[in-house]
Amino acid sequence: MALKEQEKRPVAAKGEHIIARHLIEDDYIKEEKNLVIDGVDVSGRWNTFIFSRVNPKFDRSFFSEIKKTVVGSRINRCWQCGMCTASCTVTPLHRRFNPRAFIYMMQLGNMKELKKYVDVAWRCVGCYKCSQRCPKQVNPAEMMEALALVMKKYFPEEVESKLKVDEDVKKIYEDMILGNGRLDLAKLHISSMRKMGRTKELVDRIEGGAVLKMVKDGRAFSLLQLGKPHGWKKSRQAIEGYLKKVDTIEKN
Amino acid sequence: MLKENQAAYYPGCALLTIDRAYNSSAKLVSKKMGVELVELPDYNCCGIGEMKSKGAVSMYLSLRNMMLAKSKLGSKDLVMACSVCYHEISRSIARVKENKNELEAVNSIFNEAGETKDEFVPDGKVRHLLEFLYNEKGTEEAKKNTVKPLKGLKVAPYYGCLYSRPSMYTFTDKDPKMDNSERPRFMHDFLEVIGAETVSYGNEVQCCGGRNVVQDEETSFALCSQTLSKAKKAGADVIVTICPKCAGALDVNQPKIVEKFGKDSALPVVYLTQLMALAFGFSDKEAEIKDMISGPIKVLREKGF
Numbered sequence: 300m301a302l303k304e305q306e307k308r309p310v311a312a313k314g315e316h317i318i319a320r321h322l323i324e325d326d327y328i329k330e331e332k333n334l335v336i337d338g339v340d341v342s343g344r345w346n347t348f349i350f351s352r353v354n355p356k357f358d359r360s361f362f363s364e365i366k367k368t369v370v371g372s373r374i375n376r377c378w379q380c381g382m383c384t385a386s387c388t389v390t391p392l393h394r395r396f397n398p399r400a401f402i403y404m405m406q407l408g409n410m411k412e413l414k415k416y417v418d419v420a421w422r423c424v425g426c427y428k429c430s431q432r433c434p435k436q437v438n439p440a441e442m443m444e445a446l447a448l449v450m451k452k453y454f455p456e457e458v459e460s461k462l463k464v465d466e467d468v469k470k471i472y473e474d475m476i477l478g479n480g481r482l483d484l485a486k487l488h489i490s491s492m493r494k495m496g497r498t499k500e501l502v503d504r505i506e507g508g509a510v511l512k513m514v515k516d517g518r519a520f521s522l523l524q525l526g527k528p529h530g531w532k533k534s535r536q537a538i539e540g541y542l543k544k545v546d547t548i549e550k551n
Numbered sequence: 552m553l554k555e556n557q558a559a560y561y562p563g564c565a566l567l568t569i570d571r572a573y574n575s576s577a578k579l580v581s582k583k584m585g586v587e588l589v590e591l592p593d594y595n596c597c598g599i600g601e602m603k604s605k606g607a608v609s610m611y612l613s614l615r616n617m618m619l620a621k622s623k624l625g626s627k628d629l630v631m632a633c634s635v636c637y638h639e640i641s642r643s644i645a646r647v648k649e650n651k652n653e654l655e656a657v658n659s660i661f662n663e664a665g666e667t668k669d670e671f672v673p674d675g676k677v678r679h680l681l682e683f684l685y686n687e688k689g690t691e692e693a694k695k696n697t698v699k700p701l702k703g704l705k706v707a708p709y710y711g712c713l714y715s716r717p718s719m720y721t722f723t724d725k726d727p728k729m730d731n732s733e734r735p736r737f738m739h740d741f742l743e744v745i746g747a748e749t750v751s752y753g754n755e756v757q758c759c760g761g762r763n764v765v766q767d768e769e770t771s772f773a774l775c776s777q778t779l780s781k782a783k784k785a786g787a788d789v790i791v792t793i794c795p796k797c798a799g800a801l802d803v804n805q806p807k808i809v810e811k812f813g814k815d816s817a818l819p820v821v822y823l824t825q826l827m828a829l830a831f832g833f834s835d836k837e838a839e840i841k842d843m844i845s846g847p848i849k850v851l852r853e854k855g856f
């Protein structure tokens with residue numbers, strides 16, 4: 300009788316209460332919706348069981364590829380404590396963004412898993428809370444840059460379809476910095492908005508006010524005030540020459 | 552070459568254009584406190600964090616400025632007011648000091664460009680304007696110059712990320728002269744000696760989402776609205792920043808944030824140096840308060856500054 304009443308209790312969705320649930324595929328979780336053992340109702344979350352996900356045949360070559368880069372050079376030090384994820388600014392806003400897990404996947408060269416996160420991999424805001432608190436000085440903030448490099452090299456199609464805008468905006472930054480030596484912020488903003496197909500917003504009620512103000516007081520025409528470093532051409536050629544020579548994934 | 556009481560100053564791109572108010576007020580305040588900021592000629596962009604994935608190139612971009620400071624102004628050290636530039640250049644120095652191969656790579660670009668005859672030696676220091684004024688001139692000097700104390704103004708100091716983090720680049724917590732990484736104090740101290748009252752609101756070292764402010768507005772707006780509304784709830788009249796990127800996210804985007812999250816997120820933004828300039832007797836025109844989009848001029852005038 301008592302049991303029957305209990306059965307009416309809402310049962311949690313499969314694995315709902317596991318922290319970082321998205322990291323575990325559905326068929327790795329065993330969870331009976333209705334289960335009574337020795338007269339005790341252990342339905343739903345109470346009988347959750349996760350099968351082992353250990354993969355002894357991991358690919359180490361990938362690891363050394365990351366280690367060769369500047370941003371990823373400390374990947375070997377991470378001992379998976381999770382302090383980075385616990386500190387992260389972005390994780391509470393986007394649950395699937397998990398620096399610790401990303402570093403683990405990179406250590407093992409787990410391409411299958413990495414591929415699932417192409418859409419969130421670029422969310423890092425570069426706040427360096429993780430690097431400040433990491434007990435092993437892994438510098439996870441920069442490891443997220445290494446992650447971006449990996450994604451670009453190994454999943455170009457996914458990056459193209461899901462992250463076109465991010466890539467395009469990054470390219471605008473790079474072209475401007477390498478091309479002129481300095482950054483024209485007003486032009487940068489306008490070009491980025493154009494790439495995102497949002498030129499209309501520049502003149503609408505909300506953003507239009509700020510833009511108009513900057514046009515009126517002259518700040519929007521910044522290139523005139525900004526100038527260009529003398530002899531930048533030589534610096535630019537040296538940078539381009541260097542990028543041609545190096546043989547890491549930092550190339551493109 | 553620099554004279555006595557002059558310092559090599561790296562303006563960066565934002566301060567020469569959109570954030571000119573920060574640039575001019577920084578110069579006014581420093582001069583009043585007895586040090587003239589001399590702009591570094593032919594400086595180049597620090598890389599603004601977007602070049603990190605280009606390996607040694609990101610370090611070359613920053614270090615080229617350190618090299619120029621030495622060759623053009625005869626100064627090992629370089630002062631800057633933007634937290635992003637500060638981060639980028641201090642990162643490069645810390646990295647090449649530690650990694651010989653990275654220094655070699657940077658040197659190879661220098662040689663290719665024909666910019667250094669000898670090897671580049673990373674023996675200089677980058678200094679954030681806040682830390683520079685605090686350690687070189689001190690709060691006493693600010694107190695002495697205050698002719699119009701900001702009595703009755705409640706301010707929320709906002710440090711953001713890169714002024715204090717990560718310690719491996721900024722030496723916060725490590726060097727006793729530097730600020731604390733989790734609970735910085737230098738801005739509080741300056742604001743208090745010029746007569747303002749600081750409020751505590753819990754988001755002092757939170758992130759504004761700056762790096763992805765163009766590509767990922769959603770995240771940046773959520774973070775900024777939290778910071779602004781918390782500061783407002785704590786009773787602040789204005790929120791005070793020391794970084795043009797934070798100002799971009801909190802100030803320039805504020806109309807959009809208010810549109811999305813409501814009036815609770817409407818709080819005027821000013822630069823620390825603008826408030827200091829007001830307290831030192833400069834007019835609001837000289838401090839270019841009107842440049843700010845979020846309209847701090849109204850509350851400042853109401854309070855009589």
Ligand code: SF4
Nearest residue numbers: 377379380381383433
């Ligand atoms: S805090 Fe550092 S050691 Fe811990 S999981 Fe993150 S990167 Fe690894």
Ligand code: SF4
Nearest residue numbers: 387423424426427429
């Ligand atoms: S730097 Fe990136 S990964 Fe690290 S805490 Fe900030 S948002 Fe998270």
